[in-house]
Amino acid sequence: MKDIQLLTTHEQLKTLSDPFRSQLLLRLMEKPMTGQQLSEVFELSRARIHYHLKELEKHELVHIAKKEEKNGIVQKFYQSVSRGFVADRSLLPHPEEMSESVRQMMINMLERSQKRVLSAPEEALHEETGSQDPTEWKYLSAAFEFKATEADFKAWQKKYFALMEELSDMQKQNPSADAKTYYFHSLGIQVDEPLFNRQKSEGES
Structure with missing residues (x-):
């Protein structure tokens, strides 16, 4: 294919x-x-x-x-x-x-x-760490909005696909009996109006 x-x-x-x-x-x-x-x-x-x-x-x-x-x-x-x-x-x-x-x-x-x-299996959605840092969670669920030029987006997208290839190759090079299958769905598209109105906290630059 x-x-x-x-x-x-x-x-x-x-x-x-x-x-x-x-x-x-x-x-x-x-x-x-x-x-x-x-x-x-x-x-x-x-x-x-x-x-x-x-x-x-x-x-x-x-x-x-x-x-x-x-x-x-x-x-x-x-x-x-x-x-x-x-x-x-x-x-x-x-x-x-x-x-x-x-x-x-x-x-x-x-x-x-x-x-x-x-x-998805129940264990995939059980987050036991209690961490407020999303990078510590065992699942990924997030939505973002950013201002960017089309050139910015395309340059970042190249890095994103390279990162996905890196993750894909990890188990090919070093197979582990503990490895699980992860499903990713990515969507990035230009929109007319922003929906997220993120207010800065006090002291945040």
Whole structure:
């Protein structure tokens, strides 16, 4: 699976703008799944699931990752071709579709993250330290607003992705039996108006 796939057609943008298809795509970014498995997840008929899978496959957003035979029936496992998508500059004449496809993916990622939080084990949410320092907690939950130029944001983002790669590589280099799986969802986007009105405390510069 590629890290980033370039979207080169207007039809690809329209396909990603469909709320349900972007939900399917997010599931198939996580792992390969069959039409039957997806129909059980979304509680929809296999026929409807296969229709949407074929549309995603036609526009080269998913592919058949593997096939398995079970009880004489060949099962096809579909998977996203990439972990992320970005529109080619040639699609700039279609800004509405570009914005809507990104918006739908973000919304569906938020909904998927909500489900991951709801299904997290109880121990993941037990904070025993009692510390007022969030960096001491064993989970991460925070929201921020900052003033920055676009150049500032992009420069910081490079450092952020490098930091995530560093965390990912730690267990690859030194595997530990105590290692747990951590799920991250990051969202950084320009907004029209700030919602956080942070007042400075006395003595704070």
